[in-house]
Amino acid sequence: MIQSIAHVTVYVLNQDEALEFYRDKLGFEVGxxxxxxGGFRWLTVFAKAQPDLELVxxxxxxxxxxTKDAAEKIRALVADGAFGAGVFETDNCQKTYEELVAxxxxxxxxxxxxxxxxxALGVDNSGNWFSLTERAK
Structure with missing residues (x-):
């Protein structure tokens, strides 16, 4: 039986640039x-408060x-903003929004x-959109 979800994939255009964005701007930790x-790089990050769920x-x-063709199609979709990185929760959307804009x-x-x-809706440096959400109380 499946117990939990450990990893979720976010396709990016450049892993080094994505690492800088997710670590240095959003504040994620490197997993x-x-x-x-074969040169396959396994790169994961996670939110400090949720280390058991990593973004690949x-x-x-x-x-x-x-295939080469499939990889090119996915890269084009990422660049077009067709994928989302998910919903990132915060306890104060306005404050976090201002910190991230800065x-x-x-x-x-x-x-x-x-x-x-x-x-608030944002985009990472590959074109993936994300929701920054403060749940209703």
Whole structure:
């Protein structure tokens, strides 16, 4: 029986740049960073308060997982903003939004009150969108 989800993949255009963004701008911790046979880099980050769920920052390349054509299609979709990195929760959306903007994080929508809480929509440096959400109390 499945007990939990340990890793979720976020496709990125450049792993070094994505690492800098998720670690230095969003404040994630590095979980793993190593290269295995064939040049495949396993790079993960996690939120400090949730170390048991890691984001795999995966760069689509030709290899065991993708054909050259499939990798190129995924890279194009990432660049077009067709994928989301998920919902990142905060206890104060406005404050976190201001801190992230000061670090150079781009947002497409500022914090706005919704029925489920306060949400701002941002994008990572590969083009993936994410929701920054403060749950309704």
């Amino acid at each position: 793993s960073d190593f290269t295995v046979d 920052l995966a760069e689509p390349k030709e290899g065991p997982m993708f 670090k150079g994080v781009e947002f497409t929508h500022p914090p706005t009150e919704q029925f489920y809480g306060i949400e």
